[in-house]
Amino acid sequence: MKKNILIYLLLLQSLFITAQQVSDTETRQIGSTIEISYTLETKAPCAISLYVSKDGAATWEGPLTKVSGDVGAKIASGRNVIVWDVLAEVEQLSGDKIQFQVRAGNDLKIGEVFQGGIIAYILKSGDKGYDPDVPHGLIAAPSDQTSTRSNWRTANKICDDLELNGYRDWYLPSKEELNKLYLNRTVISKFSNSWYWSSTKNSIFAWVQNFNSGTQYYYSQNKTKQYFRAVRAF
Secondary structure, three states, X not given: OOOEEOOOHHHHHHHOEEOOOEEEEEEEEEOOEEEEEEEEOOOOOEEEEEEEEOOOOOOOEOOOOOEEEOOEEEEOOEEEEEEEEHHHOOOEEOOOOOEEEEEEHHHOOOOOEEOOXXXXXXXXXXXXXXXXXXXXXXXXXXXXXXXXXXXXXXXXXXXXXXXXXXXXXOEOOOHHHHHHHHHOHHHHOOXXXXXXXXXXXXXXXXXXXXXXXXXXXXXXXXXXXXXOOOEEEO
């Protein structure tokens, strides 16, 4: 099927939805890309993501991954521009109900789709790396990396080599990070009621966690009896 793009730009400009920190948005089409200009007001750099709705804001798709410019982590205050390569991400974009939403990082919530996965944890006061002005945390892959159980070394390699939704910095979570996934498992995604690998090791053993009971224990790295889920930091 031939890809095509048909966008009503005047309607996009009048219906543009923004986060509280974002204002003065403008859009224009340049070939098969959409350029979105916006003004960001923030005390410190924050995370910016772009979403699109094709049904008048009833539902949202995103964050969009085929984007460049002032999007992602540590975006500074001022006049910024996002460029979305539309046809690199969707077959077509047409209709009279298309809307965009620019989201600032401090609007993020656990369980929300963001930067290639699902937000599993947001740093709080007292956590290492916490910044009251710039949210940071942990993103979990939307699903387990395999449907079968693997040994610890295989789990580490698959996570380290993973390229998912435009991101390549995935890794196997530490014992502490794995526990955060367990605590927020109901809003992240479906986990198996079984044991999951962490990257934390002890001699020939590695720590695992049971996603039914929450119990953490250590297990031989050579055993192929555990599932695993990749994470990345933001």
